[in-house]
């Protein structure tokens with residue numbers, strides 16, 4: 236049945252950044268078919284379900300351009316141990332998860348995504364096939380970025396050993412091909428599969444080339460973690476004799492269909508290279524702040540990089556990502572006016588969807604995909620709503636997002652997630668997290684761990 240959201244404030248994020256008061260949005264199938272005065276839209280769709288949008292704003296859903304759903308497992312822990320983590324466990328807690336438990340942790344990430352208004356996450360991980368069906372069932376428009384590397388990264392961080400293993404790289408390429416064959420275009424086109432190299436220090440020149448070839452052959456987008464830490468910069472300088480972005484440039488890995496995550500420990504030569512190639516920067520602001528980093532977003536944008544946004548580990552909250560990004564960039568540059576709230580909203584919506592090769596989502600315009608969120612406006616921290624984009628970016632919370640539509644279907648309606656059993660997933664994730672960390676701490680009692688965890692069964 237068609238839907239008309241009536242008398243709402245419509246935040247279009249279109250080229251003119253128009254904000255339309257007392258306006259209706261008409262949806263038929265998976266498309267926006269009308270935007271205009273309520274009586275006109277209602278007349279165009281006489282059989283539609285009519286939803287009262289007074290006191291509500293309708294926005295495009297967010298594109299989270301860099302995340303790892305299963306790392307919800309380390310919430311409340313790894314936020315506080317820098318990157319690369321200063322914790323020296325020989326394995327991570329994720330190694331203790333069964334495939335079924337990984338599904339639950341990924342569902343937890345998907346739940347938080349929906350609750351905070353994300354309609355398109357870019358999930359990056361290794362072995363995504365184990366939870367791809369569950370991700371398709373969330374109703375999200377999801378990009379699955381299966382990762383390849385030929386270095387044992389954990390060992391390199393721990394022991395400084397850089398041994399590249401062809402078989403490891405080969406297995407990664409095969410996983411990407413398999414996932415692409417199984418899921419690209421699945422879920423009525425909601426699922427797509429991307430090619431992911433893990434990070435410059437973890438991918439040899441040969442594997443970089445093969446990833447690039449595979450990406451071209453599949454017509455997919457690509458991603459990589461880039462200039463994430465000074466440890467990475469040092470490691471690439473030592474093993475390749477150049478800076479990380481120069482290394483990718485040498486092997487033709489920079490291009491306008493690449494989403495480079497982080498870009499924070501980067502010199503001006505690298506910024507110029509990245510800009511010239513029109514590589515998209517995923518500005519993962521909140522995690523950068525937690526790590527003590529602040530990427531030079533203004534310079535990257537001026538050099539030619541489109542800016543998108545991502546949450547990265549342990550959180551999926553794009554409302555926080557927008558606000559933190561605005562704060563960080565203003566603090567970094569000492570500029571109390573730029574970026575504007577409208578800039579960061581565009582990065583988190585229209586620009587993000589373009590980066591994910593979803594140009595038909597990300598703005599509210601007739602003919603576009605019906606991927607949208609409904610936000611309550613009449614709240615103590617949001618009124619008066621004379622300039623709602625600013626009020627929401629500066630003061631909004633995920634709880635203000637009450638309904639989420641993807642591809643014309645509600646995945647959350649009036650505060651209730653419709654595609655997953657939220658209570659069961661939250662309960663299970665609490666149990667799984669405690670058990671995995673308990674086992675890790677029991678197995679390595681001699682590894683220094685300077686915090687106290689309550690790992691008892693709930």
Ligand SMILES: [Zn+2]
Pocket residue numbers: 301302303460496547548
């Ligand atoms: Zn990441």
